[in-house]
Structures are given as structure tokens and as C-alpha cells.
Amino acid sequence: MSWSKVNLREVEDAAAAHGFSDHQEARFPRGDLDATSTGLAHILVKPGMRQPFAHRHQEAEEVYVVIAGSGTLKLDDETVEIGPLDAVRIDPHVARGLEAGPDGLEILAFGPHHEGDAEIVEDLWG
Numbered sequence: 001m002s003w004s005k006v007n008l009r010e011v012e013d014a015a016a017a018h019g020f021s022d023h024q025e026a027r028f029p030r031g032d033l034d035a036t037s038t039g040l041a042h043i044l045v046k047p048g049m050r051q052p053f054a055h056r057h058q059e060a061e062e063v064y065v066v067i068a069g070s071g072t073l074k075l076d077d078e079t080v081e082i083g084p085l086d087a088v089r090i091d092p093h094v095a096r097g098l099e100a101g102p103d104g105l106e107i108l109a110f111g112p113h114h115e116g117d118a119e120i121v122e123d124l125w126g
Contacts, residue, residue, distance in 0.1 A: 006032040008042040039113040045100035054097030054124035062111035071105035095121040
């Protein structure tokens with residue numbers, strides 16, 4: 001088939017599957033869409049919460065687009081305030097993490113898929 005469709009709310013919540021549902025929801029529909037080279041994430045950080053860990057990539061540049069809510073995006077040692085329809089491009093090597101404001105934070109993250117490219121960063125927020 002030359003195209004595919006999925007509702008993001010119907011994709012498995014990886015955060016819940018890994019015990020992080022107190023902080024966020026995280027859906028990665030690449031497999032559901034049969035995408036081979038494109039990565040997509042739908043992230044909902046709950047009001048006032050931070051993601052339980054940050055990450056960086058070796059090769060994949062990402063673009064984050066805020067769908068709803070507001071918060072802070074931590075990029076290595078810098079913080080950027082983000083809100084609806086803000087789009088932020090992030091170089092691969094930059095560690096990134098999200099903190100939601102009082103109304104929560106909903107983003108879509110786009111980038112190329114490189115198997116095994118992500119590295120977990122435990123202490124980004126200090």
C-alpha cells in the first residue's frame with residue numbers, strides 16, 4: 001500500500017507500558033504507519049511534570065511542534081519557553097527534555113528514523 005493512516009490516540013502508550021504514566025503519555029506510531037525512514041512521536045507531558053528522562057541522538061535531527069499547552073524545553077544547558085504552534089529544530093547531539101506548564105504540554109516530534117540512534121540522558125535538569 002502506498003499510504004497509511006492511524007489515529008495517534010489509538011497507538012500504544014509507551015510511557016504507560018514502561019511505568020511512566022504519572023509523568024506523560026508517549027506514542028511512537030512509526031510501526032503502526034509502516035514508516036520505514038520517518039520517525040514520529042506524540043508526547044503529552046502532564047501539568048507541572050517533567051519527562052522522567054531526556055535523550056539525544058547520534059544522527060537524527062528532530063523538529064518539535066507544540067500542539068497544545070506550554071512549558072519549557074531544556075536543550076543541553078539552555079531552556080526555551082514554548083507554547084502553541086512553536087516549532088523547534090534540534091541538532092542530533094543536543095540533549096533534550098520537556099517540562100509542562102500548568103495546562104500540560106502536547107507536542108509532535110518529527111525526524112528521520114535511525115535504528116538504535118537514541119541515547120538516554122538521566123541528569124539533564126541537574
